Amino acid sequence: MTTTTATAPAPAAAAPVRPPRGGWALHDTAAMIGRSLRRSLRTPDTLIMGLALPIILMLLFVYVFGGAISTGQAYVDFVVPGIVLLCAGYGAATTAVSVASDMTGGLMNRFRTLPVRPVAALTGHVVESVVRNAVSTALVVGVAFAVGFRPTAGLLGWAGTAGLLLLYVLALTWVAVCIGIVASGPEAANGFTFAIMFLPYVSSAFVPPETMPRVLEVIATYQPVTPVTDTVRAWLTGVPGAHPVAALLWCGGLLLAARLVAAWLFRRRAAR
Amino acid sequence: MDGPMIETRGLRKAFGTTTVLAGVDLAVAPGEVLGLLGPNGAGKTTTVEILSTLLRADGGTATVGGHDVRRSPARVREAISLTGQYTAVDELLTGRENLRLMARLAHLPRDAGRARGEDLLALFDLTGAADRVVRTYSGGMRRRLDLAVGLLTRPRVLFLDEPTTGLDPRSRADLWDVVRTVVGDGTTVLLTTQYLDEAEALADRVAVLDRGHVIAHGTPDDLKHRVGAAHVVVDLVGGGTERIRTDASVPDVRRILADVERRALPVERWRVAVPTLDDVFLTLTGHSTAAGTTADLGTASAREAS
Known part of the structure; x- marks a missing residue:
């Protein structure tokens, strides 16, 4: 196109830049991750809530309810894996709020007019969620040690636990992303975090499912939180009951499905 | 370039059974400011969204900078910037961080992007607030930052979708000044507005949109005479x-x-x-x-x- 108009010379466009090694996709994603991490630090209330809630629940269960619950092992050892999962679940779910506020504001439209794949914004939120959860999980485990948590796991047990938790957080975060895309706004998305909060209660996280009424026991046994909790508990404290295959299938399947649905929802919302 | 910088022919769009655009013809010459005037629901935003590749038209053609918005959206995106009704900046980042993020995403060279950001902060009177989180900005400051972000890439075509809706009179006048500065650079502007005085203050020509049709166009004076x-x-x-x-x-x-x-x-x-x-x-x-x-x-x- 020539710029030979007499009416007004078009302002010179910036010189085209050669893509960096690895292409623009990596560069864009890195920029979006930086953005999400900054946002995370600017919302200390979310961080504090994500930490305070599991810690309070842990103290409550260990010192108040724990004495009355018989699990065949020290209750603190029984409950800590459940608390860690609850913490991770809540932390992952708050991603729905970030995604929803991106979708409802004008920001997503701006990203869409830039030479960027807007999905990079979602990736930024997901990576932020993983980083945030890694930090909060480490802190929760630290507090657990302080209140008497005595795991017997070796390096392999810890590594396996970390890997499984990563997968769990990724899966729930992508589910949260889906919710964030379809939610009418950040407030609506916020409701989802509470739904996720309740999932661990009807699982093996706090009490053995055998002690529940029949219907709840069935739900508790076959929902994803139970095999993940059982596996983490077994790997960390050496009790039997690990279901690594079920846990991996649940988390991997959920991750795959949520990832695909998120991409589809995002495109659909974008194409209108 | 020869010919119009923005051109639409018979642009049509419906959402479900609601027809929003019923054959819109527009032409904006390079360096010209066209005011697209109309009430809520006239189809102003839909027109802008189609021209800025955010939305697909059902029929008709649209070109921006000589590129067809449907066939080469990437080329169109390189030429344009959109400042919409909803400010498209990150509320939790500072003004400066917003400019740096968008410069990175626009793939500007790092140093050039930063320098351009600083220039724009100064131009838009935001240097003093550059390190404050956008959430603490006034409505007028947000719009100015939004516009600044849109100008990082020195777009040849600027879409301003109701840039002053909801602003107090003072911020409105400030924003008008800023828009005049941009226009002085030779940028082609499509401005949508509900305010006749705004079109009069900024636009060279006005097209009046009603229920998806352009029902009149001319200079603001022409319109007022009619x-x-x-x-x-x-x-x-x-x-x-x-x-x-x-x-x-x-x-x-x-x-x-x-x-x-x-x-x-x-x-x-x-x-x-x-x-x-x-x-x-x-x-x-x-x-x-x-x-x-x-x-x-x-x-x-x-x-x-x-």
């Missing part, structure tokens, strides 16, 4: 109103008021009534705009006239 002149409206004690034509200039209004005084009319109150968008619509279509826009226009006109 609608009719301003009037001094005098409400009399005990009822009755006198309407006296005016060019709304100070000497003319003074002359009219002197005349009113000389005739010793029992004046309850008086005002200068300038044609509003509502008048334009009433004249052009025989129906008025949706209620709600008129009140705003009233205040805007009163300010302009005072």
